[in-house]
Amino acid sequence: MGKTKIETYIGFCIKSGKLTRGAGAVETLKNGVYLIIVAADASDNTKKLAVKYKNRLLCPLIVCKSGFDSVVNKPGCKMAAVRDKQLAKAILDNLDDNFEFYAGGNY
Numbered sequence: 439m440g441k442t443k444i445e446t447y448i449g450f451c452i453k454s455g456k457l458t459r460g461a462g463a464v465e466t467l468k469n470g471v472y473l474i475i476v477a478a479d480a481s482d483n484t485k486k487l488a489v490k491y492k493n494r495l496l497c498p499l500i501v502c503k504s505g506f507d508s509v510v511n512k513p514g515c516k517m518a519a520v521r522d523k524q525l526a527k528a529i530l531d532n533l534d535d536n537f538e539f540y541a542g543g544n545y
Contacts (some may be wrong), residue, residue: 443532445509447525448475448518456522459512464519471495471519472526475537478508480516488517492540495519495530495544498530499540 451457463485464474476488478501492499495541497544507515517531520526 442534442536444529444534444537447529448509448520451520451522451525453505453508453524454525456520456525457510458519458521459510459515459516459517461517464491464517467491467495467519469523470496471497472522472523473497474499475506475510475518475520476501478503478517479506484516486527491519491538497526498512500530500533500537501540503538505536513529 448457449541458467463489464471471491474488474492474497476485476499480488488499502509507513510518520529
């Protein structure tokens with residue numbers, strides 16, 4: 439099966455150096471983040487951190503239901519931040535069955 443549009447856009451982010459992978463790396467970002475992506479199978483603490491970063495950086499948060507570490511091409515990765523405005527918009531405009539908006543509330 440081929441890559442989805444979102445996987446292709448995330449691949450563009452990786453190649454252009456505009457994807458920050460890992461909760462610790464995302465924590466160091468101060469601005470210029472347009473989208474945060476978290477894995478659905480991440481720990482509760484990681485999910486809470488994702489919500490915290492979403493609120494601090496004032497950007498949308500989406501949840502990847504499966505295969506997140508292969509999508510971002512980093513084994514064990516549970517969170518990533520997109521730092522390109524156009525690619526973040528393209529990802530949000532093309533959400534598929536494997537991705538969903540974080541609807542709020544607690545994890």
